[in-house]
Amino acid sequence: MRILCVAEKPSIAKAVSEHLAGGRVQVRNTQNKYIKNYCFDYDFGQGWGNCSVTMTAVLGHLTSTQFPPQYKDWKHPPPDRLFDAPVQTIIAEDKTDVAANIEQQAKYCQGLCIWTDCDREGEHIGHEICEAAKKGNSRLNIRRARFSNIERAHVLNAARNLVALDEKQVNAVSARIELDLRIGYAFTRFLSNNLKPMGEPLTSKVISYGSCQFPTLGFVVDRYFRVKNFKPEPFWSIKVMHKREGIDVHFAWARNRLFDRAAVIILYERCLSAKMAEVTKVQEKPTKKWKPLPLTTVELQKMATRFLRLTGQQAMTAAESLYNKGFISYPRTETDRFDKGMNLQALVQKQTPDNRWGQFAQDLLNGGFSQPRQGRNDDKAHPPIHPITYAAPSVLGEDEKKVYEFVVRRFLACCSEDAKGVATDIDIMYGEEAFHAHGVVVLERNYLDVYVYDKWTGTAQLPKFTVGERFEPFEAIMTDGKTTAPSYLTEADLIALMDANGIGTDATMAEHIQKIQDREYVSTVPRASRPADDGDDGGDPPARGARGGRGSRGGRGGASTTASRVGVMEFIPTKLGVALIEGFDRMNFETSLGKPFLRKEMELKMKAICEGRTTRQAVLNESIGQYRQVYNQSQEKLQVLKAACRQYLFENGVG
DNA sequence: GCAAGGTC
Structure with missing residues (x-):
């Protein structure tokens, strides 16, 4: 045979x-x-x-x-x-x-x-x-x-x-291909035909619609309006300080902060009249900072845009080049767990010649090696991104060098131990109010020594407190501040949103982001350094719980604490980008083209075909009918879209 | 001139 x-x-x-x-x-x-x-x-x-x-x-x-x-x-x-x-x-x-x-x-x-x-x-x-x-x-x-x-x-x-x-999977993809073609072409021609005659700058543009590019633009516009419409709200808080063994201890208020000044004054005065605070809990326990998960494409892009001063696309181009030269594994993967059968130590061994991380790799081989964490994702096609052979810096281009270094450091970090420390928590009651001090002392840095992108500085050692003891705080003051607006989206934020909403795939997200820039729907500007909430004093870590409080949703996830470094680019819609999304929003369809729902629906329908709950033809009929309706409505309400374009493009609407 | 998905 x-x-x-x-x-x-x-x-x-x-x-x-x-x-x-x-x-x-x-x-x-x-x-x-x-x-x-x-x-x-x-x-x-x-x-x-x-x-x-x-x-x-x-x-x-x-x-x-x-x-x-x-x-x-x-x-x-x-x-x-x-x-x-x-x-x-x-x-x-x-x-x-x-x-x-x-x-x-x-x-x-x-x-x-x-x-x-x-x-x-x-x-x-x-x-x-x-x-x-x-x-x-x-x-x-x-x-x-x-x-x-x-x-x-x-x-x-x-x-x-x-x-x-599996014919079902074949049919699911074939439905996706046909729908993207029909809908993309039809709406692109519709938008271009109708808006170009309005005059420059529209006349010389292609105004495209795509099931991925439009929701991507939608995320940028949505954040833009949240920033623009943000109203700062004043808040008040209570801060307790105490000095012992020469160390200043900051006790944060369990209520964090309140938006009612009168209430805070009352609570504050009750604290003062109590005079003495009582220690209710002292706890010292081991803590650790977890090493990172094995590297996926989405994570590579997020990290590259945050720490390597690359765009997602530049990072992918460099990663593909490293892959084609045999230096790293396949760079398009959703998998964040290594297969049990892989000989990871052999890969660590290959990194020992390097004068930046070679010694660290050697130490892993001498007993420091620890099996990587197992993430929850497996695309059943590729392992996590990892180095294959050693590449000396002299053989790599600038971007390749940055990406290779990141891939290696990430891999070595995965094969190390978590960082270890000890956390001290002290709770006090000051009158009726609870306050809390938290300290961390880092004992073993482990993976942090090679993974320079993570920081875990710890705090000063807290002095000794004993449960039941009473003391008069050194200082108790009422503080005030204002909530601050969320920040514009960084590329890492945008990629995270696309990932969470199923917009694009690991291989195409960066392309969609590039596309909405090429179409002049969005532009990027370097992030300016911005002040923190006035109420958050520098020095001590802020109280736990959500920063930003009400009125400041979005923006401030744990991730953006690192992304807020100056030099990172943020995405702002152009007047055209705002006009398109606003225009469609104001037409008030049950299915707005600028929102990610439609793509999610397509994803669910593909899944249904794969599981035999529906057929390719049924999905095509249904979806085409749905989009045809949106098309007809768009035609009927074309004036609404045009009015949005006039408003934003020709009336100095947004800056 | 137009989509999104693979890959080089």
């Missing part, structure tokens, strides 16, 4: 060939410079038995979907005809040589084995490969290998346990 094996990308074809062949591989070039055919013998066991195998690859999707030529003009027929126009699936222009290789090889084979990634898109790519192969040989016996990493035993196991291609 002759068997053709096809992977989603050349690196997988190469790795799988090496495992299956056990050393004896013939490598042949193809028409495509990235793709090689690997020829070897392999025994598939009970199914196909001993076979002569050719293993090759595609480069992602083979086909592209398009409208027939009579729909080329943007105005005739009108854009809404694209909702039911026929769509054609053709071999993509730049993939003809890839498809030809598969068609040709299939002629000599009786069996086809699909080795694409184990995700929905991979299943669809598998289907595209089948169609290309059938052109060469319509009587192929088709199977699929299910594998989630390219560790040797795992790959061999997959080859002996072949399954069928």
Whole structure:
């Protein structure tokens, strides 16, 4: 028997060939410079038995979907005809040589084995490969290998346990492709046709709509309005200080702060009249700062935009280049747990020559090694991003150097122990009011020594207090302050929002962010340093609980405490961006195009197809009907959208 | 001139 094996990308074809062949591989070039055919013998066991195998690859999707030529003009027929126009699936222009290789090889084979990634898109790519192969040989016996990493035993196991291609997943993706095409083209033409005649700057632009780009823009506009409409609110608090053993101890108020001055005055005066405070609890217990989780694509991008002064796209370009040179593993992954079978210490070993972290790596090998934490995500296709071989700084470009250093430090941190310390908590009652002092002393830095992006400074050692003792506080004062506005979105915030709302994939998020900049819907400016809440005195850590209080939702998650460093870019919508989102919002549809719901709905429908609860055709009918309705409503209320454009673009509406 | 998803 002759068997053709096809992977989603050349690196997988190469790795799988090496495992299956056990050393004896013939490598042949193809028409495509990235793709090689690997020829070897392999025994598939009970199914196909001993076979002569050719293993090759595609480069992602083979086909592209398009409208027939009579729909080329943007105005005739009108854009809404694209909702039911026929769509054609053709071999993509730049993939003809890839498809030809598969068609040709299939002629000599009786069996086809699909080795694409184990995700929905991979299943669809598998289907595209089948169609290309059938052109060469319509009587192929088709199977699929299910594998989630390219560790040797795992790959061999997959080859002996072949399954069928999952048509449901293929159909789910095919529905996604068709909907994105129809809706994207129809609304892009609608917006451009109707808004361009309003005059510059619209006339010379393409005003596009996409199921990912618009919600991404929506996040930026939403935050912009939250900042713009923010009203600072005054608040009051009580701060208790006490000096002992030469150390100033700050007791934070358990109520944090109140927005009622009279109430605080009353509570404050009760404290003062009590005179003595009583220690109600003293607790000293071990604490730790957890080492980071294994690295995913989304996390790489967030960290790169925060700490490496790169955009998400620059980080991805550098990571892809490092991957293609063999320095790091595949950079597009959602997986944050390492497979048990991986030899991580061998990878640590490779880093010992470096003069920045080599000693740290050596120390891990000398007993400091600790198994990485296991995150909850597994895309069943790729391991977390990790270094493969050592790359000296001299062989890397500027961006590559930064990304490689980050990937290595993150990996070594994952293989280290958590940082350890001891936390001291002291609770006091001062009259009727509770106050709290918290101190941390760092004892073992461990992973922090290599992972320079995390900080854990600790505080001064707290002096000794004893439960039941009474003392007169050194100082008790009433403080006041104002809530501060949330800040504009950073790229890390935006990526986190997209991730949480299912907008785009790890491989495309950065592209969508770039797209809304290219379309001039948003722009970026360096973050100015901004003052903290007036009420938060410097020095001591702020009381626990939400900063910002009411009126300041958003903005201030734990993440932005690091992101607020100067030099990080923040995203602000342009007048056009605001006009588009506001325009659609004011049309008041039940399904607003600027919100992330629609994409989420699409995701749920794809899942339903995969689980057999609905069909591709049912989803297409339903979704196309829904969007056609939105289109018709948009046409009826076009004046609302145009008015928003006039307001923001031509009346100096926003600055 | 237009989408989003793979990958190089």
